[in-house]
Amino acid sequence: MSLFRSCDERLYAGAMLTALSIRDVVLIEALDLDFGAGLGVLTGETGAGKSILLDALGLALGGRGDSGLVRHGRPQAVVTATFDAPPGVHTVLEDNGLEIEPGEPLIVRRLVKADGGSRAFVNDQPASASLLRELAGHLVEIHGQHDERGLLNPRGHRSLLDAFGRVDPSHTVAAWATLRDAEAALEAARAEIDTAQRDREWLEHAVAELTQLAPEPGEEEALADRRRTMQRAEKIASELAAIDDHLEGSSGALSHLRQAGRVLERIADAHPTLADALAAVDRAVAEGAVAEDRLREARLELAYDERALEEDEARLFELRGMARKHRVQPDDLASLTEELRGRLERLEAGEGGIAKLEATVKAARTTFDAAANALTERRRAAAARLDAAVATELAPLKLDAARFRTALAPLPRDGWSGAGKDRVEFEIATNPGAPFAPLTKIASGGELSRFILALKVALAEEGGAATMIFDEIDRGVGGAVASAIGDRLARLAARTQLLVVTHSPQVAARGARHLLIAKAHDGTVTRTGVRPLAEDERREEIARMLSGATVTDEARAQADRLLEPA
Template identity: 50%
Template sequence: MLRALDIRDMLIIDRLELTFQPGLNALTGETGAGKSILLDSLGFVLGWRGRAELVRQGAAQGEVVAEFELPEGHPAHAILAEAGLPGGSELILRRVNSAEGRKTAWVNDRRCSGEVLRALSETLVELHGQHDDRGLLNPRGHRAMLDVYAGAEPQLAAVRAAWAEMARARKALAETEAAVAAVRSEEEFLRHSVGELDTLDPQPGEDAELDARRRMMQGAERIRDDVARAFALLGGDGAEGAMADAVRWLEGVADRAEGQLDEPIAALGRALIELGEAQDGVTACLEALDFNPVELEQTEERLFAIRALARKHDVAPDDLSGFADTLRARLGQLEAGDADLADRRAAVQAAQAAYDAAAEALGALRRKAAGRLDAAVMAELAPLKMERAVFQTQITPADPGPEGQDAVAFTVATNPGAPSGPLNKIASGGELSRFLLALKVCLSGDDSTRTMIFDEIDRGVGGATADAVGRRLAALAQGGQVLVVTHSPQVAARAAHHWRVQKHVTDGQTLSTVLPLSEPDRIDEIARMVSGDVITEEARAAARSLLQA
């Protein structure tokens, strides 16, 4: 609910503070007094796009502050939380416009963007009038209005869930198709590579072993002769024979040497043992150096094949075995691909069927609700002297989406048999106002969270029709808040709170102000609306009669 509006230096308003109340609030005044300026100022602080130049002539800047009361659960709380703005039961919007055209906005004393203001305004205020392109005249919102009227939230939730599931199924199918296509495009390469790797069957560590064996065989011819000569010098014709002879000669005379040869003989025994071990090692080396030249060729061929394959696939030789496993796994995707694709396609078909069923159920509910709404609006049009007009909610096929597959548009025909069309294209000014009012009465439901503003919605009507307009505005205001800018005394008389907008000249400057009216002042204002500039007693009597009706 809008509690207060503070306007400074906007157009012909220098300073204006208004406090609004629940129920029906009427703003009246002569044409040109500045009633539209109030709406321009409110629209400015709400971030709506309006006049380019709003700052009062001679002022450095204009400023508007609007204070709203937010009950628990109000949708504005979610917008504040998402924008990281402070919340609470009180919402204060402030916006400044410099003389150069720069605009700055605050929400609860925190800087914010115009986008946030406009998002908040959608939850705070509804503006209805002959030039309203944000509310009932905007066909883009008609489907949502019909859904609220139909109580279609459960069906809408089902359609949204089915749409999301269908989107997930289609995404999974697309990803699987892309993966299978990518593997299939390199199938020939994969099969050839896996064949090469399987044929070669390289093992981790084999590269180093082959390289060492190759180097040893390459050097074998150069060192084998030296090793053989050394082996000959260590054998019986060499060191071993000489040491054995020395031991035999020493042992033959040891008993006559008084023990002086015992230690040398023992040392030679140990040396013969070490010499035997050396002979064994040299023998093993000679055996290792004894190779078939074909083996060198085979070793080199396998080593070069492993290294060539490693370079081809840009991996280390020791990683070829693991790389082969990776390629086999990718080939396995081809075998599983057809089964996966079949499963994914079945999931898409199931999701599509679930969406179609949910969307059809929602569409059926909408069509039933459209019939009820049409009847309700027609019933409201009769007291508004439009009993010959035809209101119809048209539902046509639309591209499927999360809100279903129906397009909804409110259309009218001013006379039976006349072609129907959009509200703002077919109806005249006065007819349009009454259509909007009848439609809003039927669509209002229990939503009292937003302030509804009707800008001269009673234009072009009078008498009993204007009285019917006033009664319906008063009914809309029950439990909520409605602001109406009106020239109709019958409408003003139905208001619970009444303000008069008037101009005055101060120091050669025209300014506009708004005055709350007491009961006597209200009688005079309604009398002025009845009779014009000259207020007669008859006009006052008519005003009292309207207020008491």
Template identity: 50%
Template sequence: MLRSLDIRDMLIIDRLELSFQPGLNVLTGETGAGKSILLDALGFVLGWRGRAELVRVGAAQGEVVAVFELPPHHPAHAVLQEAGLPAGDELILRRVNTREGRKTAWVNDRRAGGEVLRALSDCLVELHGQQDDRGLLNPRAHRALLDAFGDHDAALAATRIAWRARAAADKALAEAETRLAALRAEEDFLRHAVGELDRLAPEAGEEAVLDARRREMQAADRVREDIARAHAALGHGEGAEGRMGDALCWLEGAADGTAGRLDEAVAALGRALAELGEATDAIETCLEAIEVDPGALEATEERLFAIRAMARKHGVLSDDLSALADDLHARLDALDAGAHDLADLQKARADADAAYLDAAQALSAARRDAALRLDAAMAGELAPLKMERASFATRILPAEPGPDGMDAVAFTVATNPGAPAGPLDKIASGGELSRFLLALKVCLARGASPLTLIFDEIDRGVGGATADAVGRRLAQLATSAQVLVVTHSPQVAARGAHHWRVEKQVSDGVTLSTVIPLDLAARVDEIARMLSGDTITDEARAAARTLLAG
């Protein structure tokens, strides 16, 4: 509920404080007194698009403060939470407009942008007038209005859940088809690569082991050549052992004729031959131990080079070939299992589609039933508004499936029997449109509304019994919502629970607008003025009292 509106230096208002009440709030005054300025100011603080020049002449800046009461579950709380703004049982909107056109807004004393203001506006205030473009004349809102009238919350929730499940199944199937198509595109490569890797069967760390073994065998081959040369140098025949043996034989043969002078030499050569024999035996044992099989070295080199070549081919490290083989196997397994998995996903998609279709069709049936009830309710509302010859029809047409079902909804009217039906704003004249909108709003009202409803001269072009019917329906709306009405109709004004008169005054050459709350006596005079004009007669006052008495 809008509790107060404080306006400073806006258009022809220097300072104005208004305190609004629950129920039907009526604003009256002569044409040009400034009633529309109040709506301009309210629209400004709510972030609506409006006049470019709002600051009062001579002022540096204009300011509007609007205070709303918010019950605990009001939808504005969600907007505040999403915007990270403080929330409570009171919402204070403040917006300043400088002479240079710079606009700054605060929500509960925190800076806020125009988008936040407009989001709050959508759940705080609803404006209706003959040029209504924020409410009932917007065809995109008709489906939601019909759903609210029909109390389709449960059916809508079921449809939205089914739509999300259908979308998820669609996504899963599309992703699986994309993956399977990619795998099929590389099937030849996968099968060839897996075959090569399986035949090679590389193991992590195997390259290092093979390289070390290869180096060891290559080194052993070179060492064996040196040892073999040493063995040949020490061996029999031309080797050291053969020569020393010959020398010992020669010395032993000559020792008898040397009176023992060769005994030490003979003994030393004997010992040397014994040590030389031991050395030769050790060399022979070593040669046997390090003998390298040329086939083993060749096999080791071949496997080492094969692993390195495979790693280069796939652009990975040799130690990663085993992991690559596992990955390629997994992709190949996925390809082989893909057709079965795809069939499962296709079935899940078909099941989700059937579930969505059931939910959407149930919602469509509920909408058709609600449309009949709404059309009947509108027929009952139009007759008292002197539009018994007019007709209202809710059209439900097929639409692209979506989270809110498969229907497009449009409110259409025909003002005369036999005339073609069409959109509200295309068929109805100004006065007719006002009454259509009012009747529709009365029919759509369900329970306590979280919105403050504003009707700007919606009774223009009607009078007498029709105006009285308009006033009664506005009063009926005000039993479940706060309603603000700007009106020139005395019949409507008389139905107000709270009444203000907008006046324009000229002081020292400056025109200013002010708003005065009216007590019962002042209301009689104001309604009498609306009935008779500038000269208020006793008859007019009597008529005003009759209207107020209801």
């Protein structure tokens, strides 16, 4: 069954309740409702079950999963609400690891078991009741005697005031970010200097020790190679000396070969084989000379100097000991020296750096203070305009003795942010001379709903959820006041989807569509049903609301007058 489909739904694209399905909730056995844009009214006799409908919707929006809501004899109750999701919902879902495709409806389903426990789903993905409550803040505001969401929550008052007054906090947001960055840099620098000051004595000693050592990159490997070479030379020194004795000198092998060669030269012509022998001796002498040269080079390269070996070993042990002390590789000592020297230099120059950072913080704080103070002034001007706008709405709603104000108060320093330094809260005083207090503290159920309506009309398009529900906003009033309520609800419904539970014929007559909630008895079974009214049925229902149990022709005539276009 469709509710107020005749309105221009282009105004509501992506932001309203489109359907509600209820199964086995208290007296409701099975109910499927379709919704559209505009003002929808729900009426029925006292005790017909209007509250059950709201309780069911509240369940889908994360309300308490009380097993008492389950219809007697049934295993579970199920409520499914379908919305055209506003943009903010997608962010909430992503933050909770859920997704819906752009343009896809948001379907919230809640099950409550008769033996206790409940489950929740968002587009068939398991969800928590707390997530449903978070989503509800973007979807529906239910205003009734005990509701503490929407406009009654002071946490949203500042943003509502900013939206009403077209107050742009972007300069304050940027100034706050700059201030926070500057303060973080100063805090980090101070922490580094504090740490360095504690280590100053160690740093000075370490830098002096490393500077005196003067390690160089690659030095340890070079020393180790030279040390190994000299140690090898020490071991083969006697063998090299023995080789010299065999090859060189007057009694060495090369001397004897040369002597043999000179003798062979004198007799080589005597026989061909002697010439071959002479050639062989010449080759042996030549090879021996090469060996002699190579040995001479080896002796130079393997020169063994006991003092140099001791010096290299001492340097090598010193480098390795220093590396162990600082827990680095020997080749990293040179870079460590520079690092520690840099830390010491920064420490010595630290006070100057801190002073510069302090100056930066001071300048950033001045900029933020100026931006935040200007923001406060713009909010004060917007608050005065909002107070005046609400005041014009109070008298027609039979709240002429009440006063409304938008209270601005400075936040403590730890409450400052990119949104400024202000705490904003909507307050009322219901009687002359009475002090101002938060809405929920001093307003009765009917007064509270009318204050909310006055605020909503004043704020017009600014903030709020996609769908609003007023529960018996007309309680305790009639006549001109009820007509004023109906007029304002109709004006508000031009921009926001509204559902109103009402006992007032003046309010009911302003609805774009009308739902009747009624009980039906079938033997021992009682059921609550909801059905849309055709125009003639609507006239009869409004006449009943005017006259009571017996509907008179006079009541029907008055209903016709109420239903005439405004």
